[in-house]
Amino acid sequence: MAVTDVADPFDMSLTAVSKHLTILTKAGLIQQEKRGRVKWCKLDPTALQEASLWMQSFGQFEAVDLDGFESFLADQGLLGQDSLTDAAD
Amino acid sequence: MAVTDVADPFDMSLTAVSKHLTILTKAGLIQQEKRGRVKWCKLDPTALQEASLWMQSFGQFEAVDLDGFESFLADQGLLGQDSLTDAAD
């Protein structure tokens, strides 16, 4: 799907959509390939698998395992400043 | 876990943590119960299951099924303004 095709259904400028697509590309959620003047965008269907797995485990681990998981995420470069993974009780 | 316990490991004010916990409560990710002057916070381990399922399906559906899924999310009140669920190619 071309950038203009992606933009078409949205009530906002092509510039804004282009910016969003740049972010999605950097995040690894889509891939972009330029052919001539058109940039073709392709969703990466596996991009959210790791996040999905993490969400499934959300709240399931013992506290000590959360620390291990945080280390894992840090190693993967996936740990943001605002992650708040405290398990209560 | 009490609010002050949650705040303890973070290098930021108790006020900021309290604000975050309010957001997490509204999002349904944690539950808060006040006993005396202490507010006890508890993670809801199932809170991210729906999001996890959606992420697993990310990019897997035919286009027409994406529309159906969007309808489902809208019915669930889970559809944000910034969702961009285009499948390329």
Add this chain to the structure above:
DNA sequence: TAATTCGTCAACCAAATGGTTAAATATAGA
């Protein structure tokens, strides 16, 4: 060759986010 299309860049602006401090309120402890 000129016009059009595609997409990005630069510059700008409003709104939202994410934090702070000081003050206030409610509850517990001395």
Add this chain to the structure above:
DNA sequence: TCTATATTTAACCATTTGGTTGACGAATTA
């Protein structure tokens, strides 16, 4: 009863986000 603790509220501020318009360059079309 007074002090301390827990938490929130109000007000504020800096940064980030999310959008715009106009201009530009590359590629395509007429």
